[in-house]
Every structure is written in structure tokens, then in C-alpha cells.
Amino acid sequence: MKRPSVWLCAALLLMSFVFSPNPMPVQAETRFAAIGTGAVTGVYYPTGLAIAKIVNEKRRTYGLRCSVESTGGSVFNVNAVMSGDLEFGIVQSDRQYQAVHGTAEWTDMGPQKGLRAVFAIHSESHVLCASENSGIGTVPDLKGKAVAVGNPGSGQRGNFIDMLSEYGMTYDDLGRAEGLKASESSKLLQDGRIDAFVYTVGHPSAFFKEATAGRIKVRFIPFDRDKIAALIKRHPYYVPAEIPMEYYPGALNKERFVPTFAVKATLVTRDDVPEDMVYAVTKEVFEHFEDFKKLHPAYEHLTKEGMLQGMTAPIHPGALKYYREAGLME
Numbered sequence: 001m002k003r004p005s006v007w008l009c010a011a012l013l014l015m016s017f018v019f020s021p022n023p024m025p026v027q028a029e030t031r032f033a034a035i036g037t038g039a040v041t042g043v044y045y046p047t048g049l050a051i052a053k054i055v056n057e058k059r060r061t062y063g064l065r066c067s068v069e070s071t072g073g074s075v076f077n078v079n080a081v082m083s084g085d086l087e088f089g090i091v092q093s094d095r096q097y098q099a100v101h102g103t104a105e106w107t108d109m110g111p112q113k114g115l116r117a118v119f120a121i122h123s124e125s126h127v128l129c130a131s132e133n134s135g136i137g138t139v140p141d142l143k144g145k146a147v148a149v150g151n152p153g154s155g156q157r158g159n160f161i162d163m164l165s166e167y168g169m170t171y172d173d174l175g176r177a178e179g180l181k182a183s184e185s186s187k188l189l190q191d192g193r194i195d196a197f198v199y200t201v202g203h204p205s206a207f208f209k210e211a212t213a214g215r216i217k218v219r220f221i222p223f224d225r226d227k228i229a230a231l232i233k234r235h236p237y238y239v240p241a242e243i244p245m246e247y248y249p250g251a252l253n254k255e256r257f258v259p260t261f262a263v264k265a266t267l268v269t270r271d272d273v274p275e276d277m278v279y280a281v282t283k284e285v286f287e288h289f290e291d292f293k294k295l296h297p298a299y300e301h302l303t304k305e306g307m308l309q310g311m312t313a314p315i316h317p318g319a320l321k322y323y324r325e326a327g328l329m330e
Contacts, residue, residue, distance in 0.1 A: 036077035036089035050295035093310035097237040117311035123262035134195035148185035148197035204247040212250035219252035264310030278318025
């Protein structure tokens with residue numbers, strides 16, 4: 001007898017699978033989403049890991065697996081998301097605003113109209129730190145003083161210029177404006193060569209733990225709350241913030257919190273990233289909010305409401321769908 005052909009056998013096997021009363025389930029194809037972060041030593045990288053950890057616990061439910069990439073930070077992440085090299089990126093709120101409006105690094109490229117916001121994360125507070133013997137207790141006290149304002153192009157320099165303008169002040173009111181990195185500024189303050197410096201960073205900060213433990217005692221200078229409100233009205237990518245003094249017992253401040261302003265670390269995506277993918281990431285982070293907060297000290301004072309502040313790009317429909325379901329947005 002002639003043997004049945006290989007093709008006939010394959011056809012019979014396929015028919016038995018299709019018409020079987022209890023066919024084997026078909027495994028859904030796994031999709032991959034890359035999250036761009038920042039330097040491994042910063043807060044963005046562990047933030048990406050925290051998001052990926054929570055989402056990947058439901059990878060079978062969503063058929064989605066997140067990976068994390070260490071990158072050059074906000075500007076790189078925006079461009080990589082827009083080019084399709086990343087599905088998500090962690091970006092400072094001021095950079096998000098500039099990308100959407102086609103300013104700063106995006107002046108030549110124009111507005112990044114396809115950029116979409118997902119949620120905000122931790123605040124990065126603008127800190128004004130002064131030595132004990134400088135006599136500086138308020139922003140107007142900076143007049144005539146030597147202040148390290150941040151290296152050219154740095155975020156803290158731009159933040160400081162914005163706040164000075166709310167006090168009707170400019171660099172010309174300072175005795176000397178030094179364009180130094182924060183790491184250099186702390187050393188010069190301890191050497192008595194400057195009176196104060198600024199730095200924008202998330203808390204708790206290892207840098208400020210060291211800066212407040214030196215021989216020369218320092219204090220964090222508060223910003224007037226009315227000035228903070230005016231600043232935020234003028235620049236919508238800023239949010240109100242407070243520096244928790246519990247992290248810095250070596251500082252001279254006696255109050256529990258020092259009022260300031262901040263940019264937010266935000267998660268962004270692109271308008272053509274699938275809605276269900278963005279929905280999954282948003283839902284899992286918010287539904288496991290308390291677990292998420294435990295994954296890094298910078299999230300200790302995080303609130304769900306705060307995670308909706310500082311977003312200046314249009315919100316992705318996938319994220320918006322969850323916010324409406326959860327009653328966080330109308």
C-alpha cells in the first residue's frame with residue numbers, strides 16, 4: 001500500500017486540531033517595550049527598573065515585557081521615542097514642554113507633535129544652599145554675594161534665572177556669578193570662596209547629605225510661596241515642592257520642610273504606541289501604587305494626584321482611559 005504523503009499527514013493533523021472539542025490554547029505573541037532612562041547612578045534608571053518590575057509581573061496577562069535602557073537622559077529620550085527607538089522615556093517636565101513647543105534643543109526640528117504624556121513621577125527640587133556665615137536667609141540677601149549658578153546649559157541655571165526674575169532680580173544683582181557644576185560648588189563653599197550655590201535634584205540626595213556634613217554649616221534657603229505660585233503660572237512645567245529636612249540632619253534648618261519649586265520626572269511615549277500597551281503600563285503602576293512607592297526613597301512623598309502634575313504634552317489615550325476609569329480625570 002502506498003504511504004500517505006507528508007502533506008496529507010500535516011493536513012489531517014491540522015484538521016484534528018481545528019475541529020477538536022478541546023483545542024490547545026494558542027500563546028499570544030509577546031510584545032516588547034523599551035524604557036529610556038538616564039545614567040545608572042541617577043534616579044531615572046532605578047525609576048525605569050521600578051516601572052518594568054511592576055509591569056512585567058503581569059507580562060502573561062498583557063503579552064507585554066518591558067526592558068530598561070540607560071541613556072543620556074531627557075533630550076536623548078525624547079528624540080529616541082519620536083524616532084521609534086524607544087516606546088517610553090523618562091523626561092524632565094521642562095524638557096517635555098520645550099519638545100512639544102519646539103524650543104531649546106528642538107528649535108531647529110520644530111514642535112514634536114507626536115509626543116504624548118503618560119504620567120509624572122518624582123519631583124526634582126531646585127535647592128538654594130548658603131553657608132552659615134554668608135548672612136543669607138532669603139533670596140534678596142543674595143545681592144552682592146558670590147553665588148554658583150550652575151554650569152552653562154544646566155537645568156539648575158535655567159531654574160535659578162526663572163526664580164530670580166520673580167524677585168525682580170538678575171545676575172547683575174549678585175556680587176559674582178560662578179558657572180560651576182554642583183560637585184565643584186559644594187567644595188568652593190566649604191573653602192569659603194563662594195557664599196551660596198544652586199542645584200536641582202531629587203531627594204534624598206547623597207550629594208546634599210555630604211554637602212550638609214562639612215566643616216562649614218549650611219542652610220537651605222526657602223522661596224516665598226507667592227513667588228512660587230507666580231513662577232508656576234508663568235512656566236507650567238514647574239510644580240510646588242518641599243525639601244524634607246529629615247533627610248539632612250546636618251543642615252541648620254529647624255523647619256520640617258523648606259518650600260521650593262521643582263520640575264517633575266515624567267514618563268512620555270509616542271502617539272502611535274498602541275493604546276492597550278500604554279493602558280497596561282499606566283494601570284499597573286497606579287494599581288500597585290504603594291508597592292511602587294517602596295521601590296525608591298525618592299517616591300516616599302509621591303501621591304497619585306501629584307503624578308498628574310507637570311505634564312505639558314497631550315495625554316496618551318491609553319493613559320487617559322485608565323485615569324477616567326479610576327476617577328482621577330473626567
